[in-house]
Amino acid sequence: MSSYRIQGTTGEWEVVIGLEVHAQVTSNSKLFSGAAASFGAEPNTQVSLVDAAMPGMLPVPNAECIRQAVRTGLAIDAQINRWSRFDRKNYFYADLPQGYQISQLYHPIVGEGHLDIDADEKAGILEDKRIGVERIHVEQDAGKLMHDQHPTRSYVDLNRSGVALMEIVSRPDMTSPAEAGAYLRKLRAILRYVGSCDGNMEEGSMRADVNVSVRRAGEELGTRTETKNVNSVRFVMQAIEHEANRQVDVLEAGGKIVQETRLFNPDTGTTRSMRSKEDAHDYRYFPDPDLLPLELTEAFVEDCRASLPELPDAKRARYIETLGISAYNAAVLTAEVETARWFEALLDQGAEAKQAANWVMSELFGALNRLGKSIEHSPVSPAQAAELLTLVTDGTLSGSLAKQVFEKMLETGDSAGTIVERDGLKQTSDTGAIEAVIADVLAKNPGQLEQYRSGKEALFGFFVGQTMKAMAGKANPAVVNELLKKALG
């Protein structure tokens, strides 16, 4: 249980949250047709006869979409249903050419599973928590209506019509906006690790329907509302926050929560009613007679299992236990598949794990942050970074010289070795030269020297700094330390 409560005028309220996430399946073609499924094409250029529901057209399941759904199910440790079936959800709308959506109501392909979110005290998640996933089913997406093309007419773009979605339905196991956010981030990370969805919420390839209810501690579940199509983690958290508070206000004013569908307004962070249960469609679900039940062989499922990559939890555990990386660094490095991939490419180039982890966490992330780039678009490749780290390990570069070299690598794209040679940034361990500089530093700072000798040992760092500065940062810090200690006696 999270510590999150709504403080009403009459006391505390708990919040209960369930999420239905629609994730667009990564696949070259649509769920039941051969048309392309990529984002951003000119309207109505990725539409087959099947997607446009021409008379006599029939759906044929795309094996890749089925495979991706099974892999996703396996990645959340879910039951894979070897027998599943497609149902038609019937309703009329201009973006739905068939007059029905092919979905899986009665027999979804993936059953009960779960994923784990981490404790985050700052966010009020007091301990690690397991969130249940009730089911994953596959279904068709609808097309898109465009109302801004003509003063009195609406247009329809069928490019998205028939694209495969996974609907991932959680148990109502979350009790705070933070938990919901952590669940979504974790789910997105898993989808991206698996490669079954790109998780890109801005492009709409992942969106969530948010079910929220409130209750007093220990009471039965309250009536829930469903806020549709929320398309970022932040918005989901805002929608929950707003909706929970709204429900508490209604209840405390003596009102009742109406089971209804609501819409989220990202500009105001509020939700508003779209339709109540009384106006809900009767979708007249029934098994799609154009399709046979989907029967998966054990070999197919095992093949899907074998194709799974190492998943974030397992990877993090390995980083900690086998590579000796700190728990915090391991969590950050495995949170996104791109980060882990980059980091592991760095290790493949021979970098030492702990050193590499520290460097990525501080130097690389700092630079990327400053440049506004994601790690896939890092101007420095893992191979280049590995060379830089080798120069540190072998004593050619000190930490501060490495920083300078890295800056120049970012600016020029040159390799570390080239920069070191060209700019003469090699660290020196020449004791004679260093001793001469130290003597000079001591001579120029008699006051500090006296203070140090009379017991103010904290000034040691001052002398190190002055020496390094006088040597333009190129002195080997270990040698400087040793020689300074001797000189200061």
Added chain:
Amino acid sequence: MTNLTDLGIAAIRDGFQAGDFTARDVASAFNDAVAGAKALNAFIAETPEIALAAADQADKDRAAGSLKPLSGVPIGMKDLFATKDVQTTAASHILEGFVPQYESTVSGKLWNAGAGMLGKLNLDQFAMGSSNETSFFGNVISPWRRNNGDTAALAPGGSSGGTSSAIAARLVPGATGTDTGGSIRQPAAFTGISGIKPTYGRCSRWGIVAFASSLDQAGPMARDVRDCAILLENMAGFDPKDSTSLDLPVPNWEAALSTDLKGKRVGIPKEYRVDGMPAEIDALWEQGIAWLKDAGAEIVNVSLPHTQYALPAYYIIAPAEASSNLARYDGVRYGLRDLPDGANLQDMYAATRAAGFGDEVKRRILIGTYVLSAGFYDAYYTQAQKVRTLIARDFDQAWEKCDLLLTPTAPSAAFGLGEKSDDPLAMYLNDVFTVPTSLAGLPAMSVPGGLDALGLPLGLQIIGKALDEQTVLNASLAIEERAGFTARADKWW
């Protein structure tokens, strides 16, 4: 020279291959027959140029020595099959003027086999009907008339009524039909021709305007059993574009035709003796039994105990699927759009579908919508599916005792147009003998057995095990030989 329109598929094929006549002569003769038979209203669209073009190609192919299985054979195409660049209407107003940019798998196979198209044949609207009285393009008239001087127009059966009328009137030597609950077999019986509905999944449904997906199946109709076998060989086959298509080789049915039924057991299901059935049909059934015995078959009595529930189950399942299948006709992308002034999207749907669908189609959409709606689904749809399972099991149990079933095709001879059109239930009863086989997905064929006292044809139905079209064809051929059915309608049109 023989009258070319008196020839069937095999005779045209063989005569053409032997050089007895040109394909162009054949196509021209049938084109003339079609043009002279407007009174039957069997066609929605006539395509004489397409028939001639295919014939000219066949003549060239013959000269080049590259004959195809149906080279020189012109046929009719039920207007439920999408034909590229040729209007495809399903006999509805809502698809009037719709010209597909694609060819249905079955029609495409026939054209690839060398056949030519004489035209698109009329049918009951969206294949919903048993008398061809629901077409937006008007009733099809049977060429048959009663022999008592009554000139009342008779129903050619339905839904493949344009097909049956055109074949019986010698406007086409053979044509495609589709059968959802009897739409090949009942019109065949009404017009004295043959027709087979193969096992569900034998023929691809891709490009056939859907009525009830789990039941719809294409099949051939022609003057005799051999012609049906020839056409079926060129229609059937696995199609990866239809998930319910069977991935099996197509047997060489024609080559394996045989009337020797020794070792075959023919079951007579007692539940098919229904109250009020005309004595002549009972008598024909007895005659059929005698013919099959004569061909060497053993006759056994069997029971199909759930038969009486088949019709109600069918009239739940078929409309349920239809209500969903026909949702795509919404005025948005193709076909009719009725957009009243100031109309919003819902208004457009309502106006388009009100104007675009006929009464019988609307009735079935309403029934289907009702049986699928919340609160009624289990009582109707789920229950009907259970019945369907029981009916399939009835057949499975019968197959422990026999290899074939023999029944009448329909409970009456052809009725007059208008006689039943005000009484949907009486109309639905026409399908009582054909529907159970459709629910079970089994192959079944109707062959003419004789005439009733009014001179109208009566059909016998042979039902076989799944995928055993061969035995169905063989038994049908055995009946055909013994029945010696040569009667034809006198030309009045």
